Structure formats: structure tokens, C-alpha cells
Amino acid sequence: xxxxxxxxxxxxxxxxxxxxxxxxxxxxxxxxxxxxxxxxxxxxxxxxxxxxxxxxxxxxxxxxxxxxxxxxxxxxxxxxxxxxxxxxxxxxxxxxxxxxxxxxxxxxxxxxxxxxxxxxxxxxxxxxxxxxxxxxxxxxxxxxxxxxxxxxxxxxxxxxxxxxxxxxxxxxxxxxxxxxxxxxxxxxxxxxxxxxxxxxxxxxxxxxxxxxxxxxxxxxxxxxxxxxxxxxxxxxxxxxxxxxxxxxxxxxxxxxxxxxxxxxxxxxxxxxxxxxxxxxxxxxxxxxxxxxxxxxxxxxxxxxxxxxxxxxxxxxxxxxxxxxxxxxxxxxxxxxxxxxxxxxxxxxxxxxxxxxxxxxxxxxxxxxxxxxxxxxxxxxxxxxxxxxxxxxxxxxxxxxxxxxxxxxxx
Amino acid sequence: xxxxxxxxxxxxxxxxxxxxxxxxxxxxxxxxxxxxxxxxxxxxxxxxxxxxxxxxxxxxxxxxxxxxxxxxxxxxxxxxxxxxxxxxxxxxxxxxxxxxxxxxxxxxxxxxxxxxxxxxxxxxxxxxxxxxxxxxxxxxxxxxxxxxxxxxxxxxxxxxxxxxxxxxxxxxxxxxxxxxxxxxxxxxxxxxxxxxxxxxxxxxxxxxxxxxxxxxxxxxxxxxxxxxxxxxxxxxxxxxxxxxxxxxxxxxxxxxxxxxxxxxxxxxxxxxxxxxxxxxxxxxxxxxxxxxxxxxxxxxxxxxxxxxxxxxxxxxxxxxxxxxxxxxxxxxxxxxxxxxxxxxxxxxxxxxxxxxxxxxxxxxxxxxxxxxxxxxxxxxxxxxxxxxxxxxxxxxxxxxxxxxxxxxxxxxxxxxxxxxxxxxxxxxxxx
Numbered sequence: 001x002x003x004x005x006x007x008x009x010x011x012x013x014x015x016x017x018x019x020x021x022x023x024x025x026x027x028x029x030x031x032x033x034x035x036x037x038x039x040x041x042x043x044x045x046x047x048x049x050x051x052x053x054x055x056x057x058x059x060x061x062x063x064x065x066x067x068x069x070x071x072x073x074x075x076x077x078x079x080x081x082x083x084x085x086x087x088x089x090x091x092x093x094x095x096x097x098x099x100x101x102x103x104x105x106x107x108x109x110x111x112x113x114x115x116x117x118x119x120x121x122x123x124x125x126x127x128x129x130x131x132x133x134x135x136x137x138x139x140x141x142x143x144x145x146x147x148x149x150x151x152x153x154x155x156x157x158x159x160x161x162x163x164x165x166x167x168x169x170x171x172x173x174x175x176x177x178x179x180x181x182x183x184x185x186x187x188x189x190x191x192x193x194x195x196x197x198x199x200x201x202x203x204x205x206x207x208x209x210x211x212x213x214x215x216x217x218x219x220x221x222x223x224x225x226x227x228x229x230x231x232x233x234x235x236x237x238x239x240x241x242x243x244x245x246x247x248x249x250x251x252x253x254x255x256x257x258x259x260x261x262x263x264x265x266x267x268x269x270x271x272x273x274x275x276x277x278x279x280x281x282x283x284x285x286x287x288x289x290x291x292x293x294x295x296x297x298x299x300x301x302x303x304x305x306x307x308x309x310x311x312x313x314x315x316x317x318x319x320x321x322x323x324x325x326x327x328x329x330x331x332x333x334x335x336x337x338x339x340x341x342x343x344x345x346x347x348x349x350x351x352x353x354x355x356x357x358x359x360x361x362x363x364x365x366x367x368x369x370x371x372x373x374x375x376x377x378x379x380x381x382x383x384x385x386x387x388x389x390x391x392x393x394x395x396x397x398x399x400x401x402x403x404x405x406x407x408x409x410x
Numbered sequence: 411x412x413x414x415x416x417x418x419x420x421x422x423x424x425x426x427x428x429x430x431x432x433x434x435x436x437x438x439x440x441x442x443x444x445x446x447x448x449x450x451x452x453x454x455x456x457x458x459x460x461x462x463x464x465x466x467x468x469x470x471x472x473x474x475x476x477x478x479x480x481x482x483x484x485x486x487x488x489x490x491x492x493x494x495x496x497x498x499x500x501x502x503x504x505x506x507x508x509x510x511x512x513x514x515x516x517x518x519x520x521x522x523x524x525x526x527x528x529x530x531x532x533x534x535x536x537x538x539x540x541x542x543x544x545x546x547x548x549x550x551x552x553x554x555x556x557x558x559x560x561x562x563x564x565x566x567x568x569x570x571x572x573x574x575x576x577x578x579x580x581x582x583x584x585x586x587x588x589x590x591x592x593x594x595x596x597x598x599x600x601x602x603x604x605x606x607x608x609x610x611x612x613x614x615x616x617x618x619x620x621x622x623x624x625x626x627x628x629x630x631x632x633x634x635x636x637x638x639x640x641x642x643x644x645x646x647x648x649x650x651x652x653x654x655x656x657x658x659x660x661x662x663x664x665x666x667x668x669x670x671x672x673x674x675x676x677x678x679x680x681x682x683x684x685x686x687x688x689x690x691x692x693x694x695x696x697x698x699x700x701x702x703x704x705x706x707x708x709x710x711x712x713x714x715x716x717x718x719x720x721x722x723x724x725x726x727x728x729x730x731x732x733x734x735x736x737x738x739x740x741x742x743x744x745x746x747x748x749x750x751x752x753x754x755x756x757x758x759x760x761x762x763x764x765x766x767x768x769x770x771x772x773x774x775x776x777x778x779x780x781x782x783x784x785x786x787x788x789x790x791x792x793x794x795x796x797x798x799x800x801x802x803x804x805x806x807x808x809x810x811x812x813x814x815x816x817x818x819x820x821x822x823x824x825x826x827x828x829x830x831x832x833x834x835x836x837x838x839x840x841x
Contacts (some may be wrong), residue, residue, distance in 0.1 A: 025667050025678055032663060047460045074625055239448065246441050249434075256436040257688040265682035 002035065002284045008034045009349035012277055016322055022359060024266040024273070031276025038283050048228075049106045049279035050272050053161040053238040057151060058268060060133040062218060065111050065131045065264040067248045073218045074115040077103075077197060082119070090193045090209055091126045093134065094186055096120060097141045097150065101182050104145030105152045105175075106224055109364040110264075113142050122124025128195070129230065131376050136388050139368040140356050141182065144396070152269060153362075155324040156350045161238075161334075162328050163344050173345050174352075177403050181396045219248055264278070267321075267363070269369025282329055291333050298339035301408040305401060307346040315354030316361050324351050342407050349403075359385045386387035413451060420446055436688045439695030444661035446702040466574045466659045468690055470813045473662030473687045474564065476617055477644070478520045480669040485635035487516060487525075488627035489622055491532040496619060502542070502610045503603055509533065514558030514595055516798070518565040518588075519645065522555040522793035529555075530800045539618050544805055546606040549817050552797040553598060553785050559793075560781035561591045563658065564648065567689075568748035568780045574659075575752045576773045578772060579652040586774055590832045594782070594825050633673060641667060681734025682754050686774050698748045704753040713757035722765040728775040728833040731755075735779030736826045739817070740786025748780045771836045775829070788814045 012030035016023045034048065068074065081099055084093035096116055103112045119135040145152030150160040150170040160170065222242035230237055249259060275359045281287065297303045307327065324347065331343045355362035359369055359382055369380045424442040428435040454457030498508030507714055509529065517525035529551050537544035559566030563573035563583045563783030572581055573697070581716060603610050628634045642663045651658060703709055720727035731751075738747055755776060756764040766772075788798055788811055798814070801807050 022671060022675055022678055024682075029664070029667050029671070036660065046465050047456075052459065053456070196429070221569050235448070236455065239444065243441075243444050244449070246444065247435060248440065253433065255688070256434050257686070260687045261683040263683075263687075265685075267684070312500055366678065390495065409594055 002286065005034050005037060005280050005284055006286065006320075008037075009281060011275070011324065013318065014246055016318060020194065020319070020366075023078075024269040027273030028269045028276065029273070031273035031280075034280035035276050038280055050275040051158070051161045051235055053273060054154075054157050054275075055268055056236075056238030056242050057157050057161070058154065058271070059263060060238065060243075060245045061108060061151060062263040063245035064241065064248060065107055065247065066259050067245070068216055068220060069111070069251060070252075070259075071150060071213045073213045073217050073379045074103075074111075076217075078116060078119050090190070093120065093123055093129070093193070094190060096123075096185065097137060097189070098182070099328055100117045100138055101141045101145035101178070104142040105148045105178070108264075109142040109146045109153055109362070112145075113138060113364050113368045114371065118375060119374070121375050131372060131378055133192075133379060133388070135368055135372045135380070136385065137185070139365055140185070140389065140392050141360055142368075143345060143352065143355045144178055144181055144185075148175045153240070153320070153352070153355075154271065155355075156348055158271070158321070158324050158328060159344055159348050163334055163341065165341065165344060167227050167237060168231075168339055168383070170348075171228075174348060177349065177399055180399055181392070184193055184399075185392055215251075216248065219244070270321060271325075274322060277386050278325050278329050282308075287330050287333065290330055291337075293333060294330070295337060298337060300332050301405060303334075304346040304404045304408065305340070306340055307343055308350045308400055308404060309397065311347055311350030312354035312357070312393075315351045316357030319360060320351045320355045320362050324356075327351075335353050340408075342404065345407075346404060348398075349396075349400040353393055353400065356387065356389045356393050356396075358382065358389075414708060415447065417446060417451060417699075417702050417706050418708060421703060424695075424699060425742075427748065428449050430745060432665055432809040435689075435743075436695065438690040438777065439699065441695070443695040443698030443702075446698060451468070451702045451705055453585065458701070459698070460573075462696045462703075463694060464571070464574055464623070466657060467570050469512035469602050469691055470550065470570055470574070470662045471690055471693070472685055473659065473664070473666035475679060476522075476666035477669050478524055479681060480666075480673050481520075481637055481641055482524065482528075483607065483673065484633050485629060486634060486641065487520075487528045488532070489634070490516065491529050491625050492622050492624040492627060494833055495532060495622060496624070499754050500614045500616055500619060502540070502612060502614065505536065505604065505614070506547065506610070507599055509547070510550050510554035510599055512594075513554040513831050514561070514591070517555040517558035518561040519795075522559045522566065522791065525555045525558070526552060526793045526797045527800070530797060531804075534804055535552045540612050540614055542612060543606070543811060545801065545807055545813075546602055546691075546817075548797055549809070549814070550599065551600050552793050553817075553821050554595060555793045555797075556781060556791050557591050557595050559596070560777060561588045562648075564662070565779050567693075567745050569777055570658075571745070571748050572709055574775050575756070576770075576793050578773065580648045580658065581650075581652060584649075585687075586836065587777070590778075590828065594828050595791075597824050598821050601824065602817070603720070605817070605820070627748055630677060637669075637673065640665075677751075680833060681719050687785050693745070693749075696746055700746075700749045700753060703750070709750075709753040710757045710761065713754045714761050717758065717762045717766070721760055724765060724771070724832060724837050726785060727766070728771060729830050731775040732779045732833060735776055736783030736822060736829075737786070739783035740790045740822065741782045744780040744791065748776065751780075752778055757785050768840060771833065771840045774836055778829040778832070779826070782829065783822060784820045785825065787811065787817065791819070 008030050012027050015026040019026070058402050065207070077099060078096065081095045082092055085095060096119060100112050100116050117135055117138050118140055121131055124131050124134050147156065150156055150167045156170065160167070204242070223240060226240050226244070227237055230240060249256065252301065294303055311327055327347050331347060335341060335343060356365070359365050359380060366383070372378050372380060420442045427433045427438040447455040447458050452461065494508050494512045495505065500502045513529050513561055514527055530548055533547045534544055535553060535773065537547060560569065561584060563569050563578065563580050623720050644661065647656070647661045648658065651661065669679055710731050716727060716730065720730060735747060735751060753770055758769050760774070784794070788794050788809065798809055801809060
């Protein structure tokens with residue numbers, strides 16, 4: 001039985017690597033098969049295997065984004081940035097990069113990429129900056145921002161749901177690192193752009209606009225505030241996001257189907273499938289030898305660094321979510337045996353930064369490359385992507401290592 | 411007492427919006443459900459969710475919706491419709507019988523709305539040539555789809571709820587439900603022919619019937635054959651459910667996702683968004699609301715009330731369930747009604763263990779009532795709404811509420827009376 005389940009697990013991961021476009025469905029199917037094989041399974045105890053909080057957070061956030069997008073909240077933000085920069089294109093680019101970072105920390109990374117890359121490409125058109133450079137940096141900032149909060153990207157949502165750490169603790173521990181990497185990378189970029197001194201004439205758009213977007217933006221900020229206070233209020237993030245999205249839907253009064261068909265079901269099914277596969281693995285106690293191996297060093301810095309770098313590198317090939325699910329099962333066990341919770345941060349940093357390594361490491365990389373291809377007919381090859389990302393990824397990895405050393409020594 | 415009142419008030423408000431349609435019913439149901447969870451009816455919101463939600467039903471629906479959409483693409487159902495017309499021959503009465511029976515058969519496996527969408531266009535093609543009124547045919551097909559849906563656990567959403575809660579295997583349910591519904595269908599067809607006699611005297615020219623070409627429905631022969639095999643396999647799996655010890659949600663999820671992998675590998679994402687998520691989330695909201703009602707004891711109050719007025723008589727209670735649920739479902743959505751009644755029926759043995767230790771027959775009474783009652787009015791079931799809108803869109807015929815009820819009341823009277831008689835028999839069998 002053990003061998004059989006391991007076999008299924010391997011095939012499921014082979015699909016994730018080699019057939020990513022159908023992997024959501026294959027993972028789910030293999031997941032169902034593997035828990036069926038264990039026997040005595042019944043859907044009523046599905047919540048014990050699949051974490052519904054994760055699914056609710058994702059669903060609530062996706063619905064919220066869909067409504068915000070509809071009301072032009074993101075267009076407004078980007079317009080304001082361009083206006084604010086008063087024709088200084090380099091400033092505009094850097095501000096957009098910061099906006100990508102900040103928005104991605106609260107919203108889905110793919111959404112921010114889809115909004116801002118076209119604007120960056122437009123700026124590249126009038127300033128002769130390399131399209132690929134701008135695209136790759138936008139992707140990097142989006143992944144980096146996603147890493148900094150509990151709801152920023154799916155791996156963090158999984159870590160949040162499994163670990164029971166609070167929303168604010170993610171911000172305390174991960175945001176500073178995100179900011180340091182952001183600032184260094186912005187400085188690097190600024191030096192690259194130094195040579196360009198282009199001033200564009202911005203034409204004021206005199207279009208009449210309604211201001212409903214502000215209402216929705218404030219609503220969204222209120223949801224974020226509730227999330228920050230979720231421990232005090234005593235509610236799970238899943239409820240806050242879902243109720244928040246529903247209230248917005250109420251105010252808007254549209255039909256549910258049109259909003260919900262924008263939800264990214266692929267991700268939801270992939271996560272469900274991964275939870276099932278890992279649930280099966282846990283049942284056959286395949287992790288026991290690994291846990292025994294790490295148990296003696298569970299409190300040492302070495303383990304945290306191993307987790308950081310191995311998850312960082314693995315993410316490049318398996319993509320972030322599968323790696324997260326794989327590691328989280330082991331880390332949860334170790335933490336319950338007395339290991340420090342910093343192991344969770346090591347994992348979040350590893351998959352968050354590793355998500356930049358290759359074009360397939362996260363959804364945002366695939367979508368970002370596609371936008372470039374659709375708009376400018378340029379393709380980012382695997383090696384191009386890897387070579388331009390290598391430096392910022394190493395930078396992130398080193399700063400994270402420093403953070404872990406700092407945490408363990410104090 | 412106060413919590414009971416609050417829960418009941420939430421239920422009433424949600425029902426008001428579901429019936430009046432002023433706000434999207436899914437949003438209202440979800441909001442009501444989440445509100446109850448937040449108010450602390452359950453010790454902890456997540457426990458509340460786990461307690462109330464019937465995951466089996468939700469997953470089953472997701473799987474089936476995907477499966478039916480994928481199967482539809484192969485043209486397999488259109489093919490069946492055209493073959494039926496060809497086999498039935500030239501007499502309109504024969505056509506009516508053939509069409510309604512095949513509609514019932516198809517809708518016992520796929521959802522009623524899809525069935526109506528497939529068969530009504532074929533019907534229009536016939537009535538156009540004959541210059542006869544398509545209305546009786548369309549209404550008969552609507553009724554047939556609702557009757558057909560009653561026959562199996564997967565034919566109609568209330569049945570999915572009922573069989574999932576009562577854990578009745580596919581074959582057992584079908585065994586009790588197919589014969590009675592076929593008889594109801596037969597009687598209803600006869601009543602239709604009597605009521606609109608003149609439309610059934612003309613004869614369809616043979617060459618017209620022959621001009622239908624069923625091979626046109628098939629765009630890709632390989633896919634058609636593969637889909638047919640797949641469909642038959644899934645049906646067999648459902649029939650053998652008990653022997654294989656598989657839950658229906660597992661069969662349906664596997665069917666849905668495997669069919670997606672086999673036939674629509676390139677377009678997985680669009681198919682996933684085509685699932686009627688609105689319905690799934692409506693169920694989710696409803697489960698929480700009815701679960702909360704159960705938790706605070708409203709359901710057992712209703713059950714006690716039913717037990718008291720039936721004075722412990724099984725015959726009386728089952729007749730009441732058939733008629734009340736039939737008539738109520740004629741006017742309001744039968745899904746929330748079934749979801750409300752299920753916990754009530756579950757409570758019966760606790761209230762009067764002597765008379766109601768075996769609640770098995772009452773599940774069938776509920777299913778017959780809620781599913782067949784949907785035929786009463788134009789808004790009784792979604793197949794009615796869709797079928798009538800097709801009639802209006804393509805033929806410009808507007809069937810009024812009164813005209814529909816003329817057919818509906820007869821069909822429902824036949825259905826419920828026969829069901830009531832059948833319940834007497836079932837009560838004997840299931841003693």
C-alpha cells in the first residue's frame with residue numbers, strides 16, 4: 001500500500017512538472033484516488049484532510065478582486081501614479097514597482113501583474129528601456145510582495161491556515177525582509193536607469209469619472225483592517241474575506257455567477273488535490289523517517305537554513321504550492337515536537353523567493369511572460385529568465401539567511 | 411428562545427428574498443448562513459460548517475455539472491432526440507409518447523434544464539412542418555423532465571439531498587421510484603391527448619421524418635463513441651454503487667474530472683467556470699441556515715407538530731408529506747423546501763419511536779412531493795422557466811400563468827394522487 005501511494009504521489013508530481021496546464025485536474029484526481037486507497041474514507045471527514053480555511057480565504061479574495069477590478073480601482077491607482085510622477089518616467093517605473101509590491105502583498109499576484117505590466121510596457125515604448133527587464137522586475141516585485149503577508153499568495157495562505165499563526169505575525173516577521181529586498185532592488189534598478197533622461201508630456205485626461213471606486217477601495221481597506229485585528233475579533237481570515245466579499249456583492253447587486261466565474265478554480269482544485277495527496281502520505285506515515293532525522297536538530301539554526309534553501313531551490317522546479325504542502329506537513333509535526341515556529345518563516349521565505357527562480361515556479365511568472373508575449377511578441381526563454389532572476393533571488397536568499405541567523409541568536 | 415427567534419427570522423428574510431427575487435438568491439443565502447455562523451449559534455464557526463454542510467451533495471453537483479457539459483459537446487443527446495423522432499413514426503400521439511418517455515429517461519440522469527434545452531428545439535422542427543400548436547408538446551416535455559428527474563437519486567437536486575442524507579443507494583432508490591413515475595407519465599400523456607385533441611389528429615409526412623439526419627449531431631465520430639462508452643460506464647457505476655461501496659459524490663467527481671481530462675484537455679479552465687457555481691453556493695448557504703435551525707431545535711418543533719396532527723398514523727403522515735410538499739413546491743423553489751424537511755424527517759423517530767421508527771418510506775414521500783409538485787406553476791421548477799422562455803423566444807407564444815396551471819393542476823393532481831396511493835403500498839412493503 002505504501003509503495004502504491006508513493007507511486008501515485010510521484011505520478012501526480014510528474015504531471016505538475018511536465019503538464020502544468022492540466023495539473024489542477026490530475027492532482028485532484030490522484031488526490032481522490034490516493035485517499036480512497038487508504039480505505040474507510042468518507043467525505044464527511046474531508047475537512048480533516050482538506051483545510052477549508054485556505055479555500056475560503058482564496059475564494060473570498062478572488063471574489064473581492066473581481067469586484068474591485070470591475071469598478072476600476074486598479075486603473076485609478078495606476079493613473080494616479082503616472083500623474084504623480086509628472087513626466088519623470090523613471091520615477092513612474094519605480095513607483096509602479098513599489099505599487100506592485102504593496103498591492104501584491106494584499107492581493108493575488110497574477111492580478112497585479114496583469115494590471116501593471118501593460119503600463120510598464122507602454123512606458124518602455126516611449127523610453128527605449130528593455131521590455132524584458134521591466135517585465136522580469138515586475139514579476140519579482142509581485143512575488144516578493146506576495147511573500148510578506150498571510151494572504152499575499154497561496155503558499156502563505158496555506159502556511160497561515162495550517163500553522164494558526166496570526167495575520168500580524170506574518171507582517172512582523174516577513175514584511176521587513178520584503179522591504180529590505182525591495183529597497184536594494186529599487187536602488188539597483190535606479191542605477192541602471194541613470195543614463196536615461198527622458199521626459200514625457202503627460203496629457204491630462206479630461207474624461208468624467210464617477211467616484212464609486214473610492215467606496216470599494218475603502219471597503220477593501222476595511223476588510224484588511226479587520227484581518228489585521230482578526231485575533232482580537234476572534235474570527236478566522238476565511239470568514240472575514242468571504243463575508244467582506246459578500247457585503248461588496250450586496251452593495252453592488254450583480255448576479256453571483258458573473259463574478260464567481262472569474263474565480264481561479266484551477267488554483268482551488270490544485271490546492272484541494274494537494275491537500276488530499278499529502279493527507280494520504282501522512283496517513284501512511286511516510287514522513288516518520290524524515291522527522292526522526294530532523295528531530296535531533298529541531299531547534300538548531302541549521303535546520304531553518306536547510307528548509308530555507310532547499311525549499312527555495314525546489315520551488316524553482318515544482319512551483320511554490322506543491323513545495324509548501326510537502327514541507328508544511330513535516331514542519332507542523334516538528335513544531336508539535338517542540339521546534340520553534342521560525343521554521344514556518346523559513347518556509348515562507350524559501351518558497352516566496354524561490355518562486356522567482358524559473359518561469360514555471362509560480363503562476364505569476366507564467367502569466368507575466370504571456371503578457372509580454374501577447375503585447376510585444378517577445379519570449380522570455382528559460383535561461384534568460386533564470387539568469388536575470390539569479391541575482392535578486394540570491395540577494396533575497398542571503399538576506400533571509402541573515403534574518404534567520406539574527407532570529408536564532410537573539 | 412431568543413436564538414430560536416433570531417434563526418427563524420434569518421430564515422424568513424432569506425426565504426422572502428429567494429421568493430421575491432429582489433436580490434440574487436445565492437448571495438442572500440450565503441449571507442444568511444455566514445451571519446448565523448458569526449452570531450455564535452455554533453460554538454465555533456468552523457465546527458458549525460463541518461456539522462451543517464453536506465459535502466457529499468456539493469461535490470456530487472460539481473462533478474455532475476462538469477460531466478454533463480462535457481458529454482453534451484459530443485452531440486450524444488441530440489442524436490438520441492432525433493433517433494426517437496424517427497422511431498416514433500408519423501402519428502403525433504406516438505411522437506408525444508416517445509418524446510416524453512425519452513425526455514424522462516434522459517433527465518433521470520442529467521439535469522432537467524439541459525434536457526429541456528436539448529429536446530425542445532427538435533420538437534419545434536416537427537410542429538413547424540405540421541403547423542400545429544407546439545405548446546402542448548413543450549409543456550408535456552417540461553413535465554416529463556420533472557417526472558424523469560424524480561426517478562433516480564441524481565435526477566433532481568432535491569433527490570440528491572434526500573438520498574445523500576438518508577444514504578439510500580442508487581439502485582434501491584431507482585427500484586422504488588421508476589415504476590410509479592412511468593405510470594404517472596403515461597397517465598399524464600393520456601390526459602394531454604384528451605385535452606388538446608385536435609392537435610394530435612394530423613399526420614406527419616414520412617419523408618419529413620426521414621429528412622432528419624441524426625449523423626449531423628455528431629461532429630466527431632471517435633469522440634461520440636468514446637463518450638457513449640464513458641456515459642454507459644458511469645451509469646453502470648451508479649447502478650453498482652452499493653456493491654462497489656462508493657459514495658455517489660466520488661463517482662460523480664471522477665466522472666466529471668476524468669471526462670474533462672479525456673475530452674477537453676485543452677480547455678479545462680473554461681469548463682470549470684461553466685459549472686453553475688451559483689447553485690453550489692446557494693446550497694452551501696442553505697445548509698448552514700437549515701443546520702442552524704436544526705441546532706436550535708426548530709426542526710424538532712416542526713416534527714413534533716407533524717407527529718401530533720398525524721396522531722401517530724403513518725398513512726396520515728405520508729399523505730400529508732406528499733400533498734403539502736407537492737403544493738408548496740409548486741410555488742417556491744423545491745430545493746430549500748427539501749433541505750428544510752430533511753432534518754424534520756430525521757427527527758421523527760426521536761419524537762415518536764413507536765410509530766415512526768422506520769422513516770424510510772417518508773423519504774420517498776418527500777421526494778415524490780417536492781419533485782412532482784414543481785409542475786404546478788410556470789415558476790415551480792427551473793425546467794418550466796427555461797422551457798417557456800424557449801417557447802416565447804422562438805415561437806412568440808406567451809403561456810400565461812392561468813393557461814399553464816390548467817395543464818399543471820391536472821398533471822400534479824394525477825401525480826400526487828397516484829403517489830399517495832403508492833405510499834400506502836410502500837408503507838406495507840417497508841414495514
